[in-house]
Amino acid sequence: MLDRRGFLRGVGAAGLATTMAMDAGAVEPAGLHVTHEVVEAQAEEKPKYHIKFAVCGMSHDHIYGMIGAIQRGGGEMVAAWAGEPDKLAAFRKRFPDVKIAASQDEIIHDNSIQLVLSSQIPVERAPLGIKVMRSGKDFLSDKPGMLTLEQLAEVRRTIAETHRIYAIMYSELLEVKAAVKAGELVKAGAIGRVIQTINIAPHQIYQGHGDAGGGAGRPDWYWVPEIGGGILNDIGSHQVDQFLYYTGSTEAEVVESQVANVAHPDHPKFFDFGDMVLRGNRGLGYVRLDWFTPDGLGTWGDGRLFILGTEGYIEVRKYINVAVSKQGNNLFIVDQKQSRYIDCNNVNLPFGALFVADIVNRTHNAQDQTQALLAAELVIKAQMNAKHVHLEA
Structure with missing residues (x-):
């Protein structure tokens, strides 16, 4: 005689088998092409200038x-x-x-x-x-x-x-290989015209493995927006720079911004959460920022970038592929023909050589001066005009 526990175990196993069979059929329907690519390593060119x-x-x-x-x-x-x-x-x-x-x-x-x-x-x-x-x-x-x-x-x-x-x-664009690759794909028209960027940028206040001033705790100036910048101006600047870069917007405004101090009452001027909505002349943007990365992640933040285009979309998992791999520089792209995963760890970073060349030649190829300052203007205004939100316990 089958007891209740045995019956449920049997039903569960049968259900799991059925679900797996259904999933197996759902994962690869006819005509769907999924590719896994690794950017080929290329020797970095010797610097042209000194x-x-x-x-x-x-x-x-x-x-x-x-x-x-x-x-x-x-x-x-x-x-x-x-x-x-x-x-x-x-x-x-x-x-x-x-x-x-x-x-x-x-x-x-x-x-x-x-x-x-x-x-x-x-x-x-x-x-x-x-x-x-x-x-x-x-x-x-x-x-x-x-x-x-x-x-x-x-x-x-x-x-x-x-x-x-x-x-x-703005190192999250200039010094992140997958972000550089995303820019190349956008400029090549791989996802059509860019409509919107979404940046999710969690950070960690105290890092057990150290880096960026975090291992030994933060300095006093870090907690005061008038000295350190505040969450929207500080870590938000990376994200707004990306919004301008990927959308190609030369004019933009902050539609709305808000900040909150959720878990740091000992530092009343500090904001550990913030977000903002952006509208540019060539695209839209949303940015979410926080200081709540848990230790279990294994790195300082699970930074994500989403770029929506008229013919596809891109996702960048910058620093880790959470619960899959500790490797960063993961890029996913879906277009009208296929879905692709691209390992971008062999991408060369062009900023340094381009910037040195700019200094010698008086050009602006490494970073557009107007765009860099527009990003700064937007995050200053976002911080100044942010609604201060209090969440009840």
Whole structure:
């Protein structure tokens, strides 16, 4: 005699078998083509140009990615300055042969230096960049590149007067291989005309494995929007830059933005959640930001990008393929003929070489200056005008 548990087990097994059979038929209907591709590795071209650059401020560890990009592009780092002793000590371990300047002015007034990089405390970046440009040098800032509309106006005025470059390292586009590949596909018309981008950008406040200032806890300035930028201006800047880039929008506005402090009452000015809706002259956008990445993910954030086109769509899983693989740079594209997965880890990153060439040739191929500053303007306005939301416990 079959007991109740045995009966349910049997029904469950039969149901599972039926479901699997149905799923097997549903996964590959006639005419559906699914491909798995790996971008072929290509030797990186030797840099065409050489410049001398310096670091002036390293409050955020993003500076190391910035240095790497310029070195790949042909830059020679000749000097560095930092205001924080611990940051300077860590830098010296990595670059023991680089000259340590006694002050910012020593770097600013060194006429042999063509480019200055900085991840100084965010509120200090624009004033520093203005001094750098007025000394006849170009400037590469960590994001956010400025915190107020007044700072932005002065940066624009200085660019117009000096004809120098004020670049902003929006690394989630410029230094993510799958994001670069997505741009190539969009420009080739692979998904038709872009309608909308959606960026999901979770981050982690305390990282057990360290990186970007997170392993040992965040500095005091990080918790204060007037100094650190705030969630929409800071990590939102990456995402708005992508919205402008992929849609090709040259004009845009923030339709709505909101922020909340859900779980950090000890830091009342801090916002751990934010989102915004964007409307451009060539496309639409949505951005969601948070500081709630759980430790179980294994990396600092499951960053996602979705690009909707008239003939297909793209999804980029930037840093991990959650519950599937720890490998990042995963791109999925669906068009009218097939679905494709593309492993983008062999894609070359062009920013460094293009930016060094821009400095030598006075061009703007690595980053469009107008677009970079428009992204900054939009996130400043989003932060300024955001609705402050209180969620009941």
